[in-house]
Amino acid sequence: MENTEAKEGLEKIDNAEVTVDLQVTSNAKNEVIDKWNYLLINGKYKTVEVQNPNFEKGVLNSIKDLRPFNKKGEDEKPITPTVQDALNLKRDIYTSFFRKPFKNFLILTGAGASMDVKGPSMKELWDIANKKYLITDLLDGNTEENGFEIICGKVKHNYTDTNLETLLSKIEGTIHFNDDIEIELDKKKVKLSDIKKELFDIIKNKCSIPCPEEAEKFPHKVLLEKLLQRKVTSPRIKVFTLNYDLLFEYASEKINAIMIDGFSFTFPRTFSGRYFDYDIVQRENSKVQEEDNFIQRVFHLHKLHGSVNWERNGDKTIIKENAVKPLMVYPREAKYEDSYDQPFFEMMARFQRNLRINNDTLLLCIGYSFNDKHINSAIEEALNQNPSFRLAIIDPGFDNKNIATSLQEIKRLALQTERILLVSETFSDFADYFPEIGTYENNDLPTINLRNERTKD
Structure with missing residues (x-):
């Protein structure tokens, strides 16, 4: 979907041109920018948006405003929406969707x-690999050699681009077109194919997640x-x-x-x-x-x-x-x-x-x-x-x-x-x-224990 043809193909669903309005406004007096973010989108009339949201590890923990939200108190004054109001509204819509x-x-x-x-993210895998090839002085703990940066330089990968997939692609390309070159790391010569294998092992080990x-x-x-x-x-x-x-x-x-x-x-x-x-x-x-x-x-x-x-x-x-x-x-x-x-x-x-x-x-x-x-x-x-x-x-x-x-x-x-x-x-x-659906069947069988246990006498 990342090319022009893909984009044109998807537009067959609806011929109307659409511009996503991020609903950013400015308060000239305080120079404060109020930003709206979507919590849910499901067509023109089913959206949940919050103003100035704050997320922690993907979890919403504060907002300034919520729409749509029009609850009023006993004195008919608008009630300030809470994070829980936003979560309830969002979950009401998607649980209704999945009940179908x-x-x-x-x-x-x-x-x-x-x-x-x-499980590890790609950024975490990069950090683990970077640490593996870091050479430090045992006496003062200062970095003597950043081996991962040296590897990146040899295969013409920007070290600041922490995309492990791109780096592995360049390592394979270098091996294919320039033979299996050797890189000096910690005063030892290491083949590029061995480095590739070590990176594969890191991925394998970190993706072996226990139950x-x-x-x-x-x-x-x-x-x-x-x-x-x-x-x-x-x-x-x-x-x-x-x-x-x-x-x-x-x-x-x-x-x-x-x-x-x-x-x-x-x-x-x-x-x-x-x-x-x-x-x-x-x-x-x-x-x-x-x-x-x-x-x-x-x-x-x-x-x-x-x-x-x-x-x-x-x-x-x-x-x-x-x-x-x-x-x-x-x-x-x-x-x-x-x-x-x-x-x-x-x-x-x-x-x-x-x-x-x-x-x-x-x-x-x-x-x-x-x-x-x-x-x-x-x-x-x-x-x-x-x-x-x-x-x-x-x-x-x-x-x-x-x-x-x-x-x-x-x-x-x-x-x-x-x-x-x-x-x-x-x-x-x-x-x-995720909703429990009434038309589903749930016939859980009880656990039976037939072990013989010795009495103390």
Whole structure:
């Protein structure tokens, strides 16, 4: 969506020219600029805006004013809105939106979703790598050598640009066009390919996030548990994630759900796209013998960029605990080429296919920055070609000036069509406030303990 063609394509949704008015006014007397920010956008008549907001880690903690807000006290004087008023208004609108029984419910998660469970941001990965190559004097603690800055200089990357994906792309480009050059770090010569491997190891290790101990603070588990209560006659929930971690696997285990992830049910678990076409049914006790009785708590998981527990075994992809060389699409320009290899190609094909289903399809994006061209292209096509497609984006920073160009365009369109919902909310809060839907089924089974315990006598 970051090119002209993409922009023209998205404008097919609505021919009207739209200018986003940031509603910035100036108080000439005090020279104070009052700025309005959106907390929610869902068409022309469904917006929530706050004046002079203050955010802390994506959470709103103060405002000056709120619109729309017209409550009055007993003396008919306007009441000053609070932060809680703003949050209530926002959540009333999006919970109403998600109470609709969407036929095909798709979820796409990016790095922002994992950050709510102590996953690293790209900036944090840069800082970790920078610290690794920092050489300090053991006596006075002063910096003797900034190895990361030296590496950046050798591959012609601006050290002040803390984009690890761009740096890795330049490292690969240098290796490809200038052979595997050596760089002197701490009086030792190190090959550029070894530095690349070390950076990959940092990403792998930091993305191996342990399962949260407190279930109520585990948003993947909280949201998945609510979604999997829906009727089994509806299509299965399909989760697509760009993250390498095992948080959805842990969440599935916590709620006793069955996860269809494209791997075999025999060991070693081996990948084949045909497993996504399988389902779990109960044949006995059906009302009609020939009728398929689909069981509850089944969902599909597609890991578009690989996983920390995937590994190559000859020409096969298997799931392996503590994989030495995990099969992952690392952040760099070549990741688009990697996505055409199996099993990534199969995952991406499934993503595109599901977005094209013209039967009340919703894509819920959580923590996705809209910086991946191949993902954006698939979403763009769905917006242009699928009239029943709707898009919901949960991102506490969607009204930030530094968002991706493609997200800016989506924001512009959201102000014109209710097909697009933008919500400023953290994943944890969204999972907590996601509505329990009455038409869903919840047949939790009690836990039974049949252990024999010895008596003291």
